[in-house]
Amino acid sequence: MSTNQESQPQPSARAPLVTESSGKVPNPSPGRTMIPLGKPKSGRVWKDRNKQRFSALLRDKPLRSSWQKKMEAKREKEMVKQYHQKLKDDKAREKEEKRKRREENLKRRAENEKKAEIVQVIRNTAKLKRMKKKQLRKIEKRDTLSMLQKTPPTVKKSTSGE
Numbered sequence: 001m002s003t004n005q006e007s008q009p010q011p012s013a014r015a016p017l018v019t020e021s022s023g024k025v026p027n028p029s030p031g032r033t034m035i036p037l038g039k040p041k042s043g044r045v046w047k048d049r050n051k052q053r054f055s056a057l058l059r060d061k062p063l064r065s066s067w068q069k070k071m072e073a074k075r076e077k078e079m080v081k082q083y084h085q086k087l088k089d090d091k092a093r094e095k096e097e098k099r100k101r102r103e104e105n106l107k108r109r110a111e112n113e114k115k116a117e118i119v120q121v122i123r124n125t126a127k128l129k130r131m132k133k134k135q136l137r138k139i140e141k142r143d144t145l146s147m148l149q150k151t152p153p154t155v156k157k158s159t160s161g162e
Contacts, residue, residue, distance in 0.1 A: 039045060065073075119142070122128065128136070 037049070040047070040049070122139075128139075131139075
């Protein structure tokens, strides 16, 4: 016998290989022998080596939604979005109206307070020198020129009766 024949083991002399995943004896092609898989380099012996990628999986047709269903869902989503936007706008508008009303009320109140004030014009500045601190705190500066120039409304007399 030559050395070439001695180095190759006989296929019948080997024990049948059993894979971990299926438990069946693999069917080698005629004339070739199966080389047993060794321990993975990573040491993770529990991991399956023949795993397919997720993208390679075939999907079932019923799981896909039709174009009409997609468009219907898109329309519904758009309608809900518009409804929420409308509610938001209404709320913002009401808030703005309330703010404007409040400003107008404050302005009107300030004008009414100004009209109701009893004003005494101090013409003699020497009085200010004689006043005490507590009295000076109550004094406020105002535009008195407009108050002095205001004239009461005149009543028109009719000339047709004489």
